[in-house]
Amino acid sequence: MTTETAQLLRSLADDVFGSQQAELTDGPARLGKPWDTIRELEWPMVAIPESLGGAGGDLEDILALAEGVGRNAVNLPLLPAHSAYAVAAAGGRTELLGRRLVVETQPRWSSLRVAELGRQLRISGTARRTPWARHADVLLIRGPQAPRSGWIACDPRERAVTITPGLNLAGEPRDDVLFDDLVVGVENRWECADDSLAARGTLLRCAALVGAIDATVVLTSRYVSEREQFGRPLSALLSVARAVALMRCQLSAARSAVEAARRSPTVMNCLAAHVDVAVCAGRVARSAHDLHGAMGVAEEYGLHAFTKRLWAWPEEGIRQMDARSELGRQAAEGGAEKLWADIIGLSALDQRPRQEENSG
Amino acid sequence: MTVTSPVPLAAPAERTEVDLGQLRREVQAFLTDARATGVFTPTVDCWLRGFDLRFSRELSARGWLGVSWPERFGGRNWPNAARFVITEELLRFGAPITAHWMGDRQIGPSLLRHGTPELQHEFLPKIVASEVTFCICMSEPNAGSDLAAVATRAAPAAGGWLVNGTKIWTSHAQHASHGYLLARTSRGQRRHDGLTEFIIDMDWPGITVTPIADMSGGRHFNEVAFRNVLVPASRVLGEIGNGWRQVTEQLSLERGGPERVLTAYPLLEHVVTEVAGKPHLQAELGEIIARLRTLRHMALSLTDALDRGEAPVQQAAALKVVGTEFEQRVIDFAARALDVEADPLSDGVAGLLAGAITASPGFTIRGGATAVLLSILAKGADR
Numbered sequence: 001m002t003t004e005t006a007q008l009l010r011s012l013a014d015d016v017f018g019s020q021q022a023e024l025t026d027g028p029a030r031l032g033k034p035w036d037t038i039r040e041l042e043w044p045m046v047a048i049p050e051s052l053g054g055a056g057g058d059l060e061d062i063l064a065l066a067e068g069v070g071r072n073a074v075n076l077p078l079l080p081a082h083s084a085y086a087v088a089a090a091g092g093r094t095e096l097l098g099r100r101l102v103v104e105t106q107p108r109w110s111s112l113r114v115a116e117l118g119r120q121l122r123i124s125g126t127a128r129r130t131p132w133a134r135h136a137d138v139l140l141i142r143g144p145q146a147p148r149s150g151w152i153a154c155d156p157r158e159r160a161v162t163i164t165p166g167l168n169l170a171g172e173p174r175d176d177v178l179f180d181d182l183v184v185g186v187e188n189r190w191e192c193a194d195d196s197l198a199a200r201g202t203l204l205r206c207a208a209l210v211g212a213i214d215a216t217v218v219l220t221s222r223y224v225s226e227r228e229q230f231g232r233p234l235s236a237l238l239s240v241a242r243a244v245a246l247m248r249c250q251l252s253a254a255r256s257a258v259e260a261a262r263r264s265p266t267v268m269n270c271l272a273a274h275v276d277v278a279v280c281a282g283r284v285a286r287s288a289h290d291l292h293g294a295m296g297v298a299e300e301y302g303l304h305a306f307t308k309r310l311w312a313w314p315e316e317g318i319r320q321m322d323a324r325s326e327l328g329r330q331a332a333e334g335g336a337e338k339l340w341a342d343i344i345g346l347s348a349l350d351q352r353p354r355q356e357e358n359s360g
Numbered sequence: 361m362t363v364t365s366p367v368p369l370a371a372p373a374e375r376t377e378v379d380l381g382q383l384r385r386e387v388q389a390f391l392t393d394a395r396a397t398g399v400f401t402p403t404v405d406c407w408l409r410g411f412d413l414r415f416s417r418e419l420s421a422r423g424w425l426g427v428s429w430p431e432r433f434g435g436r437n438w439p440n441a442a443r444f445v446i447t448e449e450l451l452r453f454g455a456p457i458t459a460h461w462m463g464d465r466q467i468g469p470s471l472l473r474h475g476t477p478e479l480q481h482e483f484l485p486k487i488v489a490s491e492v493t494f495c496i497c498m499s500e501p502n503a504g505s506d507l508a509a510v511a512t513r514a515a516p517a518a519g520g521w522l523v524n525g526t527k528i529w530t531s532h533a534q535h536a537s538h539g540y541l542l543a544r545t546s547r548g549q550r551r552h553d554g555l556t557e558f559i560i561d562m563d564w565p566g567i568t569v570t571p572i573a574d575m576s577g578g579r580h581f582n583e584v585a586f587r588n589v590l591v592p593a594s595r596v597l598g599e600i601g602n603g604w605r606q607v608t609e610q611l612s613l614e615r616g617g618p619e620r621v622l623t624a625y626p627l628l629e630h631v632v633t634e635v636a637g638k639p640h641l642q643a644e645l646g647e648i649i650a651r652l653r654t655l656r657h658m659a660l661s662l663t664d665a666l667d668r669g670e671a672p673v674q675q676a677a678a679l680k681v682v683g684t685e686f687e688q689r690v691i692d693f694a695a696r697a698l699d700v701e702a703d704p705l706s707d708g709v710a711g712l713l714a715g716a717i718t719a720s721p722g723f724t725i726r727g728g729a730t731a732v733l734l735s736i737l738a739k740g741a742d743r
Contacts, residue, residue: 235738245681245737252678253654260657275650325639327646332636336629340452343653344384 005057006064009046013068016041024075031101031135035076044081045097053094054085059262063207070211073305075172079208080104080131083201084140087151090197091190096153099137104151104201105130105177106142106317112179114143114152121152121189123182129316133163133175143189150191154184169312170305199270203261205313206270206277210254212309213284217247219303220288223295234291243291247284254280264345268330275323278314285310375667376437384445390422391453401707402454402626404716407619408726409578410456411532416490425464426488429472433484440666444659448618454626458532462494463487466613467540470557474598474606479559483538495536495562497527497584498607505732507542508551508604512586514543514558520592521545521558526585533569533582536562541591542607545600555603559595576704576718609671614727616662616676620683621655623723624690627716630709631694641697648693655683674740677733684723684730691716
């Protein structure tokens, strides 16, 4: 049932994002009409329960939209906005869902201080590489209240907040936010025990990467079948056909990585997807440029819109080296038996019949 | 990537419900005990190098072979997911499962799909009981990756077919009671036409098995020569001349299983223990584990496709390409991460590593070389 909705959203996303292409590629990243269209469609609210002010649907649905963001190289804050709205809704802050753009920032905690004085929180420090901060109406600061995840909502337009614009490789806003003794009431802070929400942003990014990998493979397959050298299409060369087939294998693996994490979206499973999809992304980007020759780097040819994302996104959120080390550390410290239990628990194979009942 | 066989392998049948968690616990308990009491020592590549008929019969006694087959053939009509659970536990323990492997994995399903009722009744219950063991007579000296070049000839004769030719790289032909044989019954315009599958007794007159040692000293490979071997007409598997399509389906069973991911798992367990004391190796271990999770999910999805009655040729090829690359990578990593050097005389981890390294070139060759699989994937995409 839900798979059908996801399919529908997948093709709808391609239609809608495709029709916005002209506005989206025109100049620097803005938050214009396309974003209002996306909001009217309630896409940022998909997979947030209707009872909490969301649009309903489940994780598979929002992942289908995220994939569309990647496949169409869309420069809109759908992913960070969804993550933020989802944690706001889970915290009962449904009023935040009405704000035009809310984004989440997850600063390194060495770089931020939050002091609690009476009913006030005083925030100082820097949150680097915050997506779309310059356009945000509300900023959710992800807090360090381990083991639970906590958030503080604040107004980035306060005088105590300075935003320095930055971009990722793909031209998406990644701004540094400086807090100089920003004061917010304690009522703006909440906690959330839902593990899957903490990792939501990671998994969405993985799905977007799958979309970008997909587009890269499609573009490359088409190019090598149309471009002729040595009197025949490039795809007639064995080494070229082989390279394209390997790209397909990577796409297949990346999809599988996301699907595995979707079935059980714990922090560790999403981290594993983050790592493995990144490997696929890197290999596909290299191969695509190899096969395109000089054309691949030309501004007017579209490949770079995808490959820049394949290079940028894997290092966002959690750096790859940190994610890999964390996975390896947990495996080594937990030992072989626990590792196997984790691996087979991933798909919840043994409990599958019951799970299907739940999702039906 | 969704190209599947035009004809379903089998109608998606109503399956008997089984508690997979309970099944897994039973298999784990049995294997833990068997390993502790020395019934087996874990090995890498256990499904090709662990021929132990007694062990297979232990599994038969517990009802763990042919579990997805109909009850009238000794099976349990469980979903393919049940076979997946049993198989992946056997693989990760490195248990000796070669004796029943070919029968349980591909010959049984081929018989179910293409066999006459007589063949099904004769062989399926015996595979379930480990009363027969199968070897696969496919490759030939001049037909390796290019399987359609098969030249072993089956000529019509009184009562059946007269077979002449030579097969090679036939693992465990010296132990097997029976064989699967791919032979040419006619020569058509297309080289893929005119191939036919047979089920043979390995002790029939005219069959000569000659061992070929591999570089580790392993004795599983053989050359199998056929000289005027009379195969009864009743032993034709499926349609005469339709062997190519049938064997292609069989290969998707051969390529898409968890053994394309877990062959080196017993070695990985040692690496995990070792890395606990070597933080600088954590990141690489993390990357390996992330890929393992992905691959296991790919294999599991293929199992679900089998339940839906599909023969997912393309996905199986993709899994084998990335899965076997992963297995080789695990071994490369182990060679760097472990404190010992590979030593074939060692009965500890150094020996396990030695066996793994010398077995590893086979991973990307048997069951379809990577280069061939990539060409299947490339062709599939053109359709």
